[in-house]
Amino acid sequence: MQLHMPSRGGAIRQGQIKLDDRDLKILSILQREGRIPKATLAERVNLTPTPCWERLKRLEDAGIIESYGARISLRAFGPLTVVFVQIELESHQAEDFARFEAKIGKIDRIVECWAVGGGIDYMLKVITRDLEAYQMLIEDLLAAKIGVRRYYSYVVTSPVKDTPWPVTAITEAG
CATH class of the missing domain: 3.30.70.920 (Lrp/AsnC effector binding domain/regulation of amino acid metabolism (RAM) domain)
Structure with missing residues (x-):
């Protein structure tokens, strides 16, 4: 995956998908807390559930989110x-x-x-x-x-x- 690095606070283009700060926050939260309820995720990124779910689906479809898993101790x-x-x-x-x-x-x-x-x-x-x-x-x-x-x-x-x-x-x- 090749991401183009913008100046601070800008958006990132990965292929044809544009990632903004909210997308990056979603990705960051999911890396640490993969099983977070979608409603809680939406609240934490300051979105209603439907737009949050649409962003999540877009990130999955673009291949940015490859899979979900558990960190085993x-x-x-x-x-x-x-x-x-x-x-x-x-x-x-x-x-x-x-x-x-x-x-x-x-x-x-x-x-x-x-x-x-x-x-x-x-x-x-x-x-x-x-x-x-x-x-x-x-x-x-x-x-x-x-x-x-x-x-x-x-x-x-x-x-x-x-x-x-x-x-x-x-x-x-x-």
């Missing part, structure tokens, strides 16, 4: 281990990236994967029961022969911040 499932992993591939041909990404896409314990630049090829976020389970996952990746040259593991010792991206920031200058 990992702590509720007991101790879990979160590991960030930097991966460098042996080769940088298109088929090498495709093979790696296809394998990663099938592993549910790898909850996030980004292709990145700057010396490594991928950054992964892995959630497992413990370090032993993490090590087994890494051994399976290496045994799969998907072109991993090297990897670096960073075990999360304490979560500090985990919030949705601030939608309203796209209207701020700089």
Whole structure:
């Protein structure tokens, strides 16, 4: 999704849809409180329910709202281990990236994967029961022969911040 950044307080065009401050407020509220009743959402953005619902539907139809979901507390499932992993591939041909990404896409314990630049090829976020389970996952990746040259593991010792991206920031200058 490509958004064009206007000056502060202006509207944003995404494709053919124009987003104003009220749309951005709707998106921001929904990111934090996805199950908010529509009447409450309308009240919080200073609209009556019908126009609020129409805006919501327009945002969904435009693909700006992709889905709704719940943020699940990992702590509720007991101790879990979160590991960030930097991966460098042996080769940088298109088929090498495709093979790696296809394998990663099938592993549910790898909850996030980004292709990145700057010396490594991928950054992964892995959630497992413990370090032993993490090590087994890494051994399976290496045994799969998907072109991993090297990897670096960073075990999360304490979560500090985990919030949705601030939608309203796209209207701020700089």
